[in-house]
Amino acid sequence: xxxxxxxxxxxxxxxxxxxxxxxxxxxxxxxxxxxxxxxxxxxxxxxxxxxxxxxxxxxxxxxxxxxxxxxxxxxxxxxxxxxxxxxxxxxxxxxxxxxxxxxxxxxxxxxxxxxxxxxxxxxxxxxxxxxxxxxxxxxxxxxxxxxxxxxxxxxxxxxxxxxxxxxxxxxxxxxxxxxxxxxxxxxxxxxxxxxxxxxxxxxxxxxxxxxxxxxxxxxxxxxxxxxxxxxxxxxxxxxxxxxxxxxxxxxxxxxxxxxxxxxxxxxxxxxxxxxxxxxxxxxxxxxxxxxxxxxxxxxx
Numbered sequence: 102x103x104x105x106x107x108x109x110x111x112x113x114x115x116x117x118x119x120x121x122x123x124x125x126x127x128x129x130x131x132x133x134x135x136x137x138x139x140x141x142x143x144x145x146x147x148x149x150x151x152x153x154x155x156x157x158x159x160x161x162x163x164x165x166x167x168x169x170x171x172x173x174x175x176x177x178x179x180x181x182x183x184x185x186x187x188x189x190x191x192x193x194x195x196x197x198x199x200x201x202x203x204x205x206x207x208x209x210x211x212x213x214x215x216x217x218x219x220x221x222x223x224x225x226x227x228x229x230x231x232x233x234x235x236x237x238x239x240x241x242x243x244x245x246x247x248x249x250x251x252x253x254x255x256x257x258x259x260x261x262x263x264x265x266x267x268x269x270x271x272x273x274x275x276x277x278x279x280x281x282x283x284x285x286x287x288x289x290x291x292x293x294x295x296x297x298x299x300x301x302x303x304x305x306x307x308x309x310x311x312x313x314x315x316x317x318x319x320x321x322x323x324x325x326x327x328x329x330x331x332x333x334x335x336x337x338x339x340x341x342x343x344x345x346x347x348x349x350x351x352x353x354x355x356x357x358x359x360x361x362x363x364x365x366x367x368x369x370x371x372x373x374x375x376x377x378x379x380x381x382x383x384x385x386x387x388x389x390x391x392x393x394x395x396x397x398x399x400x401x
Contacts, residue, residue: 109150
């Protein structure tokens, strides 16, 4: 059975029952689900498919070969973790998840991939004919990477963390650009395989990106802005009879902050498109709304 599992192989149909065909490859018989086959196979017919051992320890074959194979890399989704073993990854097989060994995962378990995270893996067959997931290394990511465009500065990107180092986190975006996140540009260290929403803070000549996980200054809502937003959210009609023209005394009595603090909070929320200001009132912006705001003077 050497050099069969985790690969696309060809064999001959030798038998069948109500649910499966049986395909023999180099002396090993594999089950092939009839539900996968549109046109019935006759005895002696040649069939090519992906060979593996399923969860019931049966030799199985599928025509729907996953991207991840021996010597071929593909994305898989983490479905569960097992402390003494590693993480289980769904690569698209109907009845088999692939384990990435704990030996290949970060020493700190809190940095292990969690359910829903993505890993780029290939397969390897061990001496006991078990399939394991092999994490793609830096060379693989560089081989499949696409250069970033110069006009990506300040763009929002979605990326997956693939290498965790003390000096920072290396990621690949959904469009295959390579990026780097310095520790100063994150609040916590991302998990391996975690999907991250970042913004571009630098584009290098080699087509790689510097990224930040921190919000833009106007996106980071401070305490005064959060309080003002909460007041609007809890107002009966989604608006309050206050504006940057309101008196300091009225603002202090209602919100407990100075007019200067109030105006800065209003300006912050306007820039973040969380509120609008018109007719002498503040209005809560609903997610589907598209409004044009006027940023108030933020000086006293």
